[in-house]
Amino acid sequence: MAEQYVAAVDQGTNSTRCILFDRRGRLVSVAQREHKQHFPRPGWVEHDAAEIWRNVTRVVPSAIRQIGAEPSQIVAIGITNQRETSLLWDRRTGQPIGHAVVWQDTRTDRLIKELAGTEGADRFADLCGLPLTTYFSAPRLRWMLDHTPGLRARAERGEVLFGTMESWLIWNFTGGPDGGLHATDVTNASRTMLMNIETLEWDDQLLAAFDVPRCVLPEIRPSSGVFATATEVLPGVQIGAALGDQQAALFGQTCFSPGEAKCTYGTGSFLLLHTGKEIVRSTHGMLTTVAYQIGSEPAAYALEGSMAVTGSLVQWFRDGLGLIHTAAEIETLARTVEDNGGAYIVPAFSGLFAPHWRSEARGVIAGLTSYITKGHLARAVLEATGFQTLEVVNAMNADSGIALTALKVDGGMTANNLLMQFLADLLDVRVVRPMVTETVSLGAAYAAGLAVGYWPDLEGLRSNWHRAGQWLPNMDPDRRATEYANWQAAVERTFGWIRPDQ
């Protein structure tokens, strides 16, 4: 019999990819297409959902073709996606209504303040586990309903569907206007602010607070479980899973037990700590989120620390400043100097995420002197990711009461050895990279493969995990303390930049 594979479709912020995995969790093929980023106004970030679906229809066949396989060798599709990016589309025509509003978009800044009112940003945290920020979907959905003429009435008549990217893909995979399934999974739903974190259902109190009609929302399903059988692109193949990208990475790193954590380094970076069936409420700016749900089993929860700007700071260094030609060259440039020379870059491009959650903060380069060269700035760019991780780890340790002993890392930035060593030095723990860096896709594949019986159980998946690289801490404690104090001083200088009258 011909070899069988699971196809992971990773609908990311910058590109859409299809990766095929074999039974031992090994990557066998990758196809990728970038999509255009639309920046219609400062702080606004949009994607064309139609373009994204077109890319899906291209990358999936292309990944299969690359290894000379047949579509019949694909046993399941696992979908993973950029989270919180929000879209409305017409139920009848299948056309997106305007562009999708991306998770980085800060247009709901003012709305957030109105919604927070006198009760503060945490007024819904008991229900949904999340603070009010521009990051999550519900304020965005409310904004779209308020700012598109006639849309609210159409929504209330049931003519309009809402979804994050996985819903859009599932709906299109299953026929779109022609019988498409309108569904999401618990992990993605847990990022909307509309789902009750305990019941895992849409919450009437939250729907009322955000003024969202229930009929626009998708059905909430477990993350791993057969959603439907595709009729488009891979007709006859079952969609076995959908998970938000960070939860997928946690799954791909086989963090299946409470206390296990991973950090994914991409455009933004996200540290997730598995907390088991227990819902841990953070008092240090971490988010409470659903880690995954397998079929009818109880959901597993996680604490999450989100850093908005990490890899995208390197992109800015490349595209905005033009100091390097490719992202990887930042390591070469950073290695031209011994240290940061006293310079620190705090990339609060759209406010600060965890653990500060300051939407009015804006970035600074602190400690500039005439001594600073582009090499020092390159170091400061990389170190910003390290310092942000340290802040999150400290907060996570305080919330969970357990000190992290090793950090499992993945994502594109793990190719950067200088950064990985800095992380180990700064966190004073082992930093471990698994054999498959593409854990987001791997997690989606694992969850989908479990649903269709391609893999028998979680233990089987664990045995696929192997260490590919490891960095050990090697920094003088005094230097570590000084560096961190300098960083914290720089962070304070970002606060309060956007004033209420602006």
Place this chain on the structure above:
Amino acid sequence: MLRLLAAAPNGLGVADLGNALGLAKTTVHGILRTLHQVGFVEQDHSGAHYHLSDAFGRLGETYLDPNELRSRAINWADSLASRSGEVVRVGRLVEGKVVVVHHVFRPDDSDQNLDVGTTLPPHACALGKAVLAFDAGGTAKPRKLDAYTTRTIVEPAKLLDELAAVRARGWAGEFEEHTIELAGIAAPIRGLGGLVVGAVGLTGRIERICDSRLRHRADLVTMVRATAEAIGRDLREDR
């Protein structure tokens, strides 16, 4: 054509170039395609205009950043390590030595240390022979060859024969030439224009790398070559 493109900051179309040079459109197309393949010209987003890439101005420099090579190789190197069960390294030639650009642990979760940045003697390892065989810079003409084991090739003439054999079959093997009981297989990575920018290879105990007749296992050779080809394709296609 390069002069025209260099003088046009906004780029030129095929017709512009054809008219200026008195060449047929198909001819211009062919030349542009070649220049594009080697990375000297780029197309704008619409695909209608061509302009000179900045790589052209940096001809004398190392044209592929080592960290770029690692970031392109990482997925494929991981895949090779997990399929073969062996240590995988990516290396490139710098001033006559092989510098390890990327290192993937043997997937048995044993204690291993990253050796990225360390150097290897090119004549005594598969990675080195795979890059030396395609090196035009003079390093292929060896001076003095150090012995690491009794099997290390120390005679320059013998090394040249070995490199010719590597060129002929497209991959390099090593058998206890650097460390007793270890063997290796490596293949060259071809970047833009077919230029060899480094090599990828695996190293392991002889009984795992070689068959019962002490020949390098054909299945591993195929895997290594496919990995080198995949990394090369990534470098050539997606810039």
